[in-house]
Amino acid sequence: MKMIAIDMDGTLLDDERKVTVENVKAIKEAQKRGIEVVIATGRDDKEARIPLDEAKLTCPVISVNGAEVQSADGKVLDVYSLDNETVKKASEILHRHEVYFELYTNKGAFTDDYEKGIETVIDVLLSSGSTDSLDHMREIAEERYETGAVSHIENYQALFDDPTISFYKLLAFTKDDQKRTKAKHELEEMDHLAISSSASDNLEITHCEAQKGRAVKRYAAGLDIPMEEVMVIGDNGNDLSMFKVAGHAVAMGNAIEEVKSLAQEVTDTNDNSGVAKAIYNILS
Structure with a gap:
């Protein structure tokens, strides 16, 4: 090799x-x-x-x-990268199905819901079999904000309005299988998208070449x-x-x-x- x-x-x-x-x-x-x-x-x-x-x-x-x-x-x-209109349409689909998501860009990852971002990391840790205490898992989740790995933003519209932003991925999470499945089916009907997952309760939405x-x-x-x-x-x-x-x-x-x-x-x-x-x- x-x-x-x-x-x-x-x-x-x-x-x-x-x-x-x-x-x-x-x-x-x-x-x-x-x-x-x-x-x-x-x-x-x-x-x-x-x-x-x-x-x-x-x-x-x-x-x-x-x-x-x-x-x-x-x-x-x-x-x-994904063009703005594609990201907006994918965002609308996720919002309609009440699926939380984060936006990954050339300037880092963003969430519009601080606490939901914390809960999501804890859910991922639990689903991966972690036996840590909830307090420790929260510390791990908060570390994403403290290190700047993820930034909190009041509204994603600010990213859409910024001409220097390029969108790489929408990372969506929900423990509701029905909502996630419905959103996935709609997203799969869009052109030039790749839909994958890195955990049982998420969707990773990128350009088809990504x-x-x-x-x-x-x-x-x-x-x-x-x-x-x-x-x-x-x-x-x-x-x-x-x-x-x-x-x-x-x-x-x-x-x-x-x-x-x-x-x-x-x-x-x-x-x-x-x-x-x-x-x-x-x-x-």
């Missing part, structure tokens, strides 16, 4: 949203041996680099499911690396497009069954440094 693309939440990061020491060591060893290690995440670049910087890892980042690609030193290499699989394929092609020599590691629905194009797909032990069914290998869980174990398997 000449390239490894790694998802973040539920994969590279443990349930504390940190990169484990074992994962750091394995990635650095792969890099030392000349393997290109790329992060492929639904997070925007800013939020993605927070745990990477803490772990002293330097990697290119495919962010917002492929809407933006940045080199290891932060140079923007590729962008696929999918992890397509972004990984473009990035590998730029380095003249055939997809047969690319390994991908992931756990959820927005990783499926990578699994369909990679030469070797590794599912986390905590991955959803659909991801595991497409994998050539199932490693340990994110809390047990499954990424490191998968990397050492190909290095040995």
Whole structure:
């Protein structure tokens, strides 16, 4: 393998949203041996680099499911944004079905409901099997605001009115399956959209070219690396497009069954440094 693309939440990061020491060591060893290690995440670049910087890892980042690609030193290499009218129409659909959503842009991620943003992160942590106390989960959720990973804004109209804003993704959440399904069906009727998920109760809405699989394929092609020599590691629905194009797909032990069914290998869980174990398997 000449390239490894790694998802973040539920994969590279443990349930504390940190990169484990074992994962750091394995990635650095792969890099030392000349393997290109790329992060492929639904997070925007800013939020993605927070745990990477803490772990002293330097990697290119495919962010917002492929809407933006940045080199290891932060140079923007590729962008696929959504036009204002498409975002407005998608927003109207989500509002009509009472589905909370955040907007991801070239200037960061935004929410128009501070408390709902907190509740959503807690719900995601609970659904991923976290056994932390609710107080600790709230601290993790509030950290998104404190670090600037997500900003609170009174009304999304201010973003639509700003000509310097480019829209990358709508990240929608609801525990109501019926509302989420109805909204998804309407969104799927729109042109040039890709609809995926990174948790059981969310929708990730991006440009049709902003999918992890397509972004990984473009990035590998730029380095003249055939997809047969690319390994991908992931756990959820927005990783499926990578699994369909990679030469070797590794599912986390905590991955959803659909991801595991497409994998050539199932490693340990994110809390047990499954990424490191998968990397050492190909290095040995």
